[in-house]
Amino acid sequence: MNKLLNTLFVLAVASVTAHAQAPAAPAKPAVASIESRVAMCVGCHGIPGYQSSFPEVHRVPMISGQNAKYIAAALNAYKTGERKHPTMRGIAETLSEQDIADISAYYEKHAGTTGGAKTVREPSPQVAALLQKAACASCHGADYSKPIDPSYPKIAGQHSDYLFVALKAYKASNSANNVGRNNGVMGAIAKQFTNAELKALSGYIGSLEGDLRTRPDPKFR
């Protein structure tokens, strides 16, 4: 968070300075560069192994290589409060529609070449039965990396501790304590499983080969 606050402070100072030096403001405000708009994201999503402690310690999700339409849907869900995570809500509320479109397109391409065929490791019989029960592959794709709709997430290889937190958030849906995700589809699915089962699913899906990466922007390396 300190990094975020520092970034915001620097941006605020920079804009004050810019105004002082350029009293004849241009008629149309220029759109800030994509680098400056993702600068605050990099402080968490661009640091390999970076952990969040809310609502429990887990690695922040990998977003480089994720589907742009899903990233945009997720950011909008934080913005509207459908997803309650307080930090991401605060951040999404600062983003305009244009920012969300541009940032989502940026992150989809940010992992470089992805999307090749994946070898799917066989699940244990226990996990196979759980995957079967809710037909996870029917939406997220046979390799969990090619969902049937670009507004659905790639989940193969995502951090398993994050997948577990996300699945519990769907299960909590409208709970009052800032952890829920109110999503009709995944809510109904997550509620069919115990937390131990969600953990087993997360462990397996997180162990698969996927497209998702944590990539520090070259500028910030």
Ligand code: HEC
């Ligand atoms: C202070 C750390 C932090 C910063 C800064 C931050 N994020 Fe996040 N982000 C998180 C955490 C933690 C989560 C998981 C939230 C949850 O459990 O729903 C998350 C979740 C997300 C998700 C959902 C991922 C998924 O798979 O559903 C997206 C998309 C996202 N962030 C994009 C961004 C963008 C874009 C920025 C910059 C504009 C940003 N984040 C800045 C910590 C951060």
Ligand code: HEC
């Ligand atoms: C009917 C289609 C469908 C099925 C079946 C389905 N999902 Fe999903 N899943 C979705 C959609 C749509 C989302 C995005 C919801 C949102 O916007 O928050 C999602 C989101 C997720 C996420 C959050 C990913 C992230 O990055 O935050 C996880 C984890 C997940 N699903 C795992 C599973 C598992 C495990 C199963 C099987 C037990 C499953 N899904 C079955 C459609 C489906």
